[in-house]
Amino acid sequence: MHELSIANSILESVRKERERLNGARVTRVGVRIGALAGVDPDALSFGFEVLVKGTDLEPLALAIEWTPRRHECPHCKHVFTVVDYQFNCPACGAAATRCIGGDELELAYLEVEET
Amino acid sequence: MSRLPLEQKVLSENDRIAAGLRERFLAHRVFCLNFISSPGAGKTSLLERTLERFSPKERVALLTGDIQTDNDAKRLARSGFPVKQITTGGACHLDARMIERALADWPLESLDTLLIENVGNLVCPSSYDLGEAAKVVLLSVPEGEDKPLKYPSIFFKAELLILNKTDLLPYVSFDLAKARAHALQVHPGIEIIEVSCKTGAGLEDWMKWLAQRRESAKAGETPASGQV
Numbered sequence: 001m002h003e004l005s006i007a008n009s010i011l012e013s014v015r016k017e018r019e020r021l022n023g024a025r026v027t028r029v030g031v032r033i034g035a036l037a038g039v040d041p042d043a044l045s046f047g048f049e050v051l052v053k054g055t056d057l058e059p060l061a062l063a064i065e066w067t068p069r070r071h072e073c074p075h076c077k078h079v080f081t082v083v084d085y086q087f088n089c090p091a092c093g094a095a096a097t098r099c100i101g102g103d104e105l106e107l108a109y110l111e112v113e114e115t
Numbered sequence: 116m117s118r119l120p121l122e123q124k125v126l127s128e129n130d131r132i133a134a135g136l137r138e139r140f141l142a143h144r145v146f147c148l149n150f151i152s153s154p155g156a157g158k159t160s161l162l163e164r165t166l167e168r169f170s171p172k173e174r175v176a177l178l179t180g181d182i183q184t185d186n187d188a189k190r191l192a193r194s195g196f197p198v199k200q201i202t203t204g205g206a207c208h209l210d211a212r213m214i215e216r217a218l219a220d221w222p223l224e225s226l227d228t229l230l231i232e233n234v235g236n237l238v239c240p241s242s243y244d245l246g247e248a249a250k251v252v253l254l255s256v257p258e259g260e261d262k263p264l265k266y267p268s269i270f271f272k273a274e275l276l277i278l279n280k281t282d283l284l285p286y287v288s289f290d291l292a293k294a295r296a297h298a299l300q301v302h303p304g305i306e307i308i309e310v311s312c313k314t315g316a317g318l319e320d321w322m323k324w325l326a327q328r329r330e331s332a333k334a335g336e337t338p339a340s341g342q343v
Binding site: 037087096107 | 116117118119120121122123124125126127128129206207208210238239241242243264266267268269271272300301303
């Protein structure tokens with residue numbers, strides 16, 4: 001259960017960005033979480049709500065974009081989403097494909113009210 | 116309403132501190148490993164057996180993380196090597212700042228190897244870079260062979276899997292071949308060593324891996340790891 005501290009890191013970044021934007025009203029923060037990140041989206045949303053409640057950041061919404069594990073085939077360069085640990089290239093059948101994404105734990109965007 | 120793109124890591128502050136630690140470890144030629152497993156898989160036992168096998172002249176130190184108590188530090192201090200307990204007081208993982216603080220009064224010049232025992236947890240520690248050269252994950256046979264599939268993150272990020280408590284194989288239904296296959300499914304290329312801290316089986320293989328990995332780290336080679 002480290003989602004609470006991850007939620008806290010997200011809020012620290014929001015505060016920092018808000019300062020940079022001269023105190024603009026931030027209404028939503030978008031984060032990208034990969035299947036390999038080891039972060040549970042439900043627990044993160046719950047921790048986020050708890051931490052925002054009663055603070056000057058309220059109301060602030062969290063939008064989570066879930067990204068799957070992606071592999072690239074070294075032979076035919078085909079990029080595909082891995083489902084159920086099936087790593088063989090669906091295009092040419094090659095076995096030794098390379099992981100190129102899926103461990104994201106990133107802040108993607110902020111939505112800010114126009115002033 | 117306007118949307119501002121914000122491409123940055125959520126744990127960028129931890130990553131920044133970890134990068135600083137990694138730089139310091141490189142500058143002082145300190146080889147650092149981060150040991151991760153669920154509670155009771157045998158991290159402390161493996162470290163005890165490891166320290167016993169080091170010559171007392173080796174410049175080795177240990178950091179051990181737990182939520183409460185300094186039981187592990189007491190156990191490990193019997194080896195005579197410097198040991199420091201990090202008590203997280205509730206946090207389920209170690210982060211880079213805790214390592215930085217613990218090292219504040221430890222001169223890195225006096226060390227060649229730093230072994231970090233993370234809090235027992237197969238999930239959270241995998242998100243926090245501690246500046247280590249490599250992560251080592253332990254899985255003990257009573258836990259079941261499907262753990263790599265259930266907790267892919269740590270098996271994906273670890274360079275070495277230690278299958279511990281092999282002395283219990285006759286008593287539990289654990290399929291070694293399946294465990295290996297599952298780990299390789301999640302992380303093709305992960306190295307695997309079977310050990311029993313009880314009987315000592317496999318410990319020489321582990322010590323050999325440690326020595327070789329330390330040499331390659333000093334030579335500045337970057338190993339194949341699961342990191343994207």
